[in-house]
Amino acid sequence: MKAYILFLVMIPVLISCTGNRMVSSKGNTAKRAKLLDQNTFVISEISSDPRYGFTKKNPIMVGGIKKSEGPLNQRRYLNALSGPNGEPISYYRYSSCCPFKTKNGLMGQGMLDEYRVTWGGSTDTVSVYINMYDFGELKAPLGFDIKAVGD
Numbered sequence: 001m002k003a004y005i006l007f008l009v010m011i012p013v014l015i016s017c018t019g020n021r022m023v024s025s026k027g028n029t030a031k032r033a034k035l036l037d038q039n040t041f042v043i044s045e046i047s048s049d050p051r052y053g054f055t056k057k058n059p060i061m062v063g064g065i066k067k068s069e070g071p072l073n074q075r076r077y078l079n080a081l082s083g084p085n086g087e088p089i090s091y092y093r094y095s096s097c098c099p100f101k102t103k104n105g106l107m108g109q110g111m112l113d114e115y116r117v118t119w120g121g122s123t124d125t126v127s128v129y130i131n132m133y134d135f136g137e138l139k140a141p142l143g144f145d146i147k148a149v150g151d
Contacts, residue, residue, distance in 0.1 A: 070132030
């Protein structure tokens with residue numbers, strides 16, 4: 001009961017704090033990915049880091065939660081990938097996991113989403129971790145390729 005009352009008291013405080021906060025659009029815009037179309041980001045580089053996207057400590061940061069585009073940005077990112085030889089991929093959201101601190105989350109917290117990804121000819125399903133709260137430079141994880149424009 002005390003936690004519920006505390007939560008109700010905190011709502012107006014959180015709303016008033018976020019309403020007056022100045023946000024540098026220059027910093028946010030520079031980190032946002034370009035769109036190929038409404039459902040696909042443009043990605044132009046494959047990461048050389050073997051942990052990028054494959055570990056909870058080094059997730060892919062697609063951002064978008066503040067504009068209610070977090071899940072859409074996750075799909076836009078995944079739609080830009082292909083298998084190692086250009087194969088179309090398929091994916092599904094497996095779970096939310098791994099709480100972490102972020103100024104963009106509810107009460108300073110966020111959760112990663114784990115997606116399972118596979119492609120034709122693959123003998124295994126790969127787990128990819130995505131952060132929809134924060135923006136970062138988007139690259140394809142090592143072992144993936146980038147969908148060609150026009151595919």
